[in-house]
Amino acid sequence: MINFNKNEILETVRMLDNENLDVRTVTMALSLFDCVGRTADETAELAYNKIRSRAGKLVAVGEEIAEQYGVPIVNKRVSVTPVSLLGAKTGGYVKIAEALDKAANEIGIDFIGGYTALVHKGMSPFELEFINSIPEAIAKTQKVCSSVNVGSTRSGINMDAVRLMGEKIKELSALTASADGLGCAKFVVFCNAVEDNPFMAGAFTGVGEGDAIINVGVSGPGAVSCALKKLGKGADLLAVAEEIKRTAFKITRVGQLVAAEAAKRLGATFGIVDLSLAPTPKVGDSVAQILEEMGLESVGAPGTTACLAILNDAVKKGGVMASSSVGGLSGAFIPVSEDEGMIRAVRKGALTIEKLEAMTCVCSVGLDMLAVPGDTSAETISAIIADECAIGMINNKTTAVRIIPAPGKKVGDEVEFGGLLGTAPVMPVNSFSANEFIRRGGRVPAPIHSLKN
């Protein structure tokens, strides 16, 4: 006998066939600590071998599961131990990046993350060497993604690192100028980075994780906005939050099903399901559209932060019960270039960097995938990063900046990255200077953990 009623069955079919419900990524997190060799060449070879042998079947298994359940799995990815630690003794970081890239290309995954340093309190000489290698490593590879954690609620913000980040982002943009600064789309600066994030560019395998773990990131903004559309304009906000919760629950259950099956078939441990609503540039797969469905004329209008707070909270409440283990970034993503509705809002002047910054206070993750004029200074980019870090540090949440100073472009131009990375209209940046503040360097002390207001 069929155990489901007709409405349940038709709802599932509709979510999968018409509303872009999919699994955004199955990410295998690998520890590479056992690959540290006596030379950079040896480390590179051991890392290459481990990725080949441990994640060699990831793509095939992902495709099998997608076919079995009829649920598209958009990306298959690998994350590794922060590479800055693997080469602490030997240096030669770019060689390791090239080995990761080679392995990623050969096993057919979409991205490999973990070209990462954690310098939120201080920076060792090897970490400085590593950070200086980031622009070259990304420019020379196709699939390697990089991240640096520069702040945390427990330790404050390393402003020397923040200052360096602005410089590295400018270098990276210049090195990949022929592709409109595409390299910057593969580099993210974090405050309170998480160790089990399956999403790029910020995925890395934390030192407290196991050897081979499957972390899954769900998607499904299209399913949420369709559910709200059906609910109608007259429904009050409690009803709206309930509807989002219900939908997030169903989306997450699909993620959990895929994650458990992938872990089993790959002989890996199931790690977490990341509850993030991840948009794609496809029409109807937009987080901005959900906010507009809640009653905004355009995302960016007054009320946007409140709508996003409702969405983010309801997604978590619905998702938490649907999975045996939730983690990662878990919240709604607001990447500008990857969300058709956000792109539209920037084009018509409804959405600014300042509003996006406010939005990052209530959602995951930060200022993401936005293009700024190519002549934006390194200090200004560092200052934007400092602002985001301050929000994360004080509010005990993850924040991030993935910003693209588009070489030779000015406000009104557009940058086309293609695929999931989408199209970024170049946004205006406040032109007043923070140079002296950034040049001070040092550390922002850790914030007080009581007297919250």
Added chain:
Amino acid sequence: MKAVVTVVGKDKSGIIARVTEYLAKKGANVEDISQTVLQNYFAMIMLVETGSMQIGELRKGAEELGKSIGVDISIQHEDVFSAMHRI
């Protein structure tokens, strides 16, 4: 494995016959069936045991059949519905 087959589209004669004929040819056994027509709109839901047939292959053929009849045919693993609708 068990799969849920849904057929949705404008009503016309012979839809059930064509779909069940296809399933029988592929060795799938229909275990339950329910069907309604509302304002010329046809909706059928079937539970089938797919036997030795790979669900991906079964789905591909069904989608082609759907196109030729002019209805949407979808085949999903039963586990997806259990995950989404049962705690």
